[in-house]
Structures are given as structure tokens and as C-alpha cells.
Amino acid sequence: MTKMQRNSLLSVHDYSFDFETLNDPLLNNLNFTLYEGETTLLIGPSGSGKSSLSLCLNGLYPDAVEGVASGEIRFQDQPVHDFEKGQVNQQIGIVFQDPDSQFCMITVEDELAFTLENIQTPREEMEARIDEMLNTIGMDDYKYEAIHTLSGGQKQKIALASVLLLEPDVLILDEPTANLDPMSQLEFIQLIERLQSAMDLTILLIEHQADDWLYLIDRVLVLSRQGELMEDGEVESILQTKQQQLIDHGIFIPKQYLDSPPNPKPTIHTNNTEPCFTMESISFSRKNKQILKNINLTLKKGEMTAIVGENGAGKSTLLQLMARLLQPEAGTMTFLNKPLAKWKEQSLRQHMGFVFQNPEHQFITDTTYDEIAFSMTLNGYDAETIDTRTRELLNHFHLINEKSQNPFALSGGQKRRLSVATMLDETPDLLLFDEPTFGQDAQTTHELMEIMTEIQQQGTTIVFVTHDMDLVDQYCDTVYVLNEQSIQFHGRPAKLWEHDELLDQARLRKPFRLEMREKVGVAHDLSH
């Protein structure tokens, strides 16, 4: 079908938006249309205004933040602000970057029932609709669970379910798979594909790394750092021919469009066997549910280690045990040759940094600047040193323009960078990161990993949880696979990729360079 014949569903006309004034607006004079039944990909650097735009599209902004806007957004050919309050939010549903921000109730069942109540679903129909939805997303067993006990990926599926129960016309997905394990990412995409045809959805996808989505995408919109619409067109024409402009804006190019795939980390042979941290026979349960059983692990000084595994495998739990934020029920841990239990709290925090999966759990002050300066003040540095180091970190992490902003009002990517920056006021011996690159664009992902490599070269031991197998391949010396409560592999990443069966069981994938090689191999075999 040509563009002329397609039905416009949501259209944006000379639209500008900002939180304060329109002198230099965040979203700058945008014009584009979303067509019925199409899937449009929206890309742009971290902080360019993608999430804000989605909230303008569904009528929440500018009012909800007392922001300012000019121009017009039309839905089904009517200005969005002419609709009754609540009506547009229902027809244009958003699954947010951070699923926690979406929940109002304690259990999964109550959350979904609450959504149905809001659209006046008759009581007698509710249970069947909830069961059907949980079945569709593969979460039947979690109906009565408390949402706070779900893993990040499981929460993301519940957030999707509660939006889908509203039967929206437009579904906006704001980085919906960033928290999912590699196999769940693929399954989520297939789920969206099925739902799109079953529910006749028009989709706007916001995604930094859209590699696996490409086959579903009809059109691509690109926002620039200045909040202008840089490109609007077909996938090939933008990702292929406009590649350099996108790279210059720090945007990820799907790997299949790159000339050469990312390289694995070269093997460095060292004789360093001195441990920084050890776990011996560690077990941990939550409410009679065994999460980790008999875990043994050694982090060697100065190494970079990844912990991988499916959603809910216990990766964050493992990290929190290491940071003494949780207590094991059995086993011992040793940090720098001293039992972890014997460390004094302040000294432990000076020698060990911890970055949470949800950056907001870390924020304790009112500005981005204070957030970084805070622990230096506690540690008694003089004012000049604090100011110099804080500004250095703000510059390094591209947060200098946001220095006076409340940490909670930063974009998803900015929050993540701030949470990492707060741990780098001095160089600790061990840094624990729960998904450090989640929600970042290409440039900031690269920069974050380079910063981590620099710190590693200064002797810091680094361990991070990730779902990104390319990062494991490119940066890590060692990888641990957590599966069925235990460690089922540890060794060099290159060795892990040889274990097809384990990768399957732990719902992992190989890095792109190997998946590509296998695809090319299959194509080559078929042609002979």
C-alpha cells in the first residue's frame, strides 16, 4: 500500500514541547504521522526526548508536568486535548521503560483487576480476562504473586498485560525488552507480532537496540539531540544510507547493517590468581523458595566478570549478597582476605561500590550535582576537591547540563549514568553493577564500557549483571552462568559460546558475530 492510501491514526503538526519555556524546546517543531496497523521505530540519543514525546502523544503531557506546548497532535482526526481525560490514555497505551512506575496494586491479579475496573469491565468477566491475558504472556503461575517479588523481566510482562487489557488502538513500547533475558526478548517480540495482528494494533516502538525488531518495522523516525525530527522514512533508506549521521548522534546501528561485527575481547594471559572476592557454598532462600544453592565463586583481582542467566535466575540476588545487602542462609564470603561479615559498614562502602538495577533506589539528594558530591562530603573531602571531581564526572557522563535537575526527573539513560557516576568519586577495589548499560544509546554504552575498562586497568575488580551477550564477548575476562539456583558455567566467554545446550537451558544467545557466522554457514550449506 502506498502512503497515500494508508489511514492516518495519530498525527503531529508543528509540535513543540518543553518542561519550562519554548525558547529552546525539548521537542522542536515535529511533523509526522503514525498510520493504522503500522509499526514505527523511534530512535534518538539518550535524553533527546523520546519518552517525553510518547507522553505528549497520549495526552498526559504537557498538563501532567505543567509543561508548555505549541502546534497540535491529532488522534483519529481530532485534537488530543478535545478527548475526555483518561480516554486517550486508554486508546494510546504506553508500556514504560521502568515497569515499576506503572504499578498501583500489590499482587499481579489485583493490578490487572484494577486496570479492568478502570474501564468498567463487569466483575463476572474479570477473572477470565485476567487468566487469558496471563496465559498469553506466559505468566499463568504468577497470578497471586506480589509484584515486588517478581524479577525485572517478569514485571515488564505484567506491565504489558495491564496496557493490553485496555485494548488500545496505539501501543507505545518504550524500551520494552531492555530488562528481558535474550530468549525472552525474542519471545516478547514474537508475542507483540502475534498481538499486533490479533488486536489490530498500531505500534510506536522506542528502542536503542532494535536489531531483533527490524523485520516488524515499517518506518523509522529519528530524533536529533536538539529534539528535531532528523529523518522519517523506510528502514533500509535510513539505516543504510544515513548511517554516518546516526552514528554521529550516538545512535545504535543494528548490527546487521554494520560493515564488521564487534570483536571479542582478546585473551590476555596473566598469572594473577589473587582473589578479590570469594563465595563458598552460599545458599539463599526467600520465603521458603530456594533462589541460590551452594554457590562457589572467585573474582580475581583486576578482572572484569559478567553474571548472566534468565530472568528470575537470581543474578541481582547474587550481587546483593556480595554487597552484603542480603544475608546468606549458609556459606561464607571473603572480601580482600577478610570475612565479609567482619567489615565495618563505612569501610566496606569505601572499598566496594554497588550500582542497583533500578537507579532510583540509589538517589538520596535533590540535584544531579549533589548526588555525585554527597559521598565525597561524607568522606570529608575539601570543598574545592569535591567541586572539581563532581564537575569532571558530570562532564564525563554527559550530565553537566542536567546538574541542577532533580535526579528523578532525568531520562532513563541519564538516571543510569548518574547512578554509575556516584560510585566513581574514588576508585574502589570492587565495583558491582546491575545492568550498567541498560537504556543507553550507542555512544554512552561505549563510553560507559570504556570508563569501566579504565577503572579495571587501575586495578579495580568489576562484576556486572547483563543480558547483552555482545558486551560479555567484547569486554569480559570471565563469565558465570546462573541457572537452576546454581552456577552452571564459569570461564572465558569464548568457551561459553561452545555450549549450545547450556545456552538454551539458561535462555541465552550467542553474540552477534557468532549468530551471524552460523546464519551465513546455514545459507552456504543450503546453496550446496
Ligand SMILES: Nc1ncnc2c1ncn2[C@@H]1O[C@H](COP(=O)(O)OP(=O)(O)OP(=O)(O)O)[C@@H](O)[C@H]1O
Ligand atoms: N519531569 C521533568 N522535568 C524536567 N526535565 C525533564 C523531566 N523529564 C525529563 N526531563 C528531561 O527531558 C529530557 C528528555 O528526557 P526523555 O526521558 O524524554 O529522553 P529519552 O530520549 O527518552 O532518553 P533515554 O533514551 O535516555 O530514555 C532529558 O534531558 C530529561 O532530563
Ligand SMILES: Nc1ncnc2c1ncn2[C@@H]1O[C@H](COP(=O)(O)OP(=O)(O)OP(=O)(O)O)[C@@H](O)[C@H]1O
Ligand atoms: N523482594 C523479594 N521477595 C521475594 N522474592 C523475590 C524478591 N525479589 C526477587 N525475588 C524472586 O527471587 C528470584 C530471583 O530474583 P532476581 O531479581 O535476583 O533475578 P534476576 O536473575 O536478577 O532477574 P532479572 O534478569 O529479571 O532481573 C525471582 O524468582 C524473584 O521472583
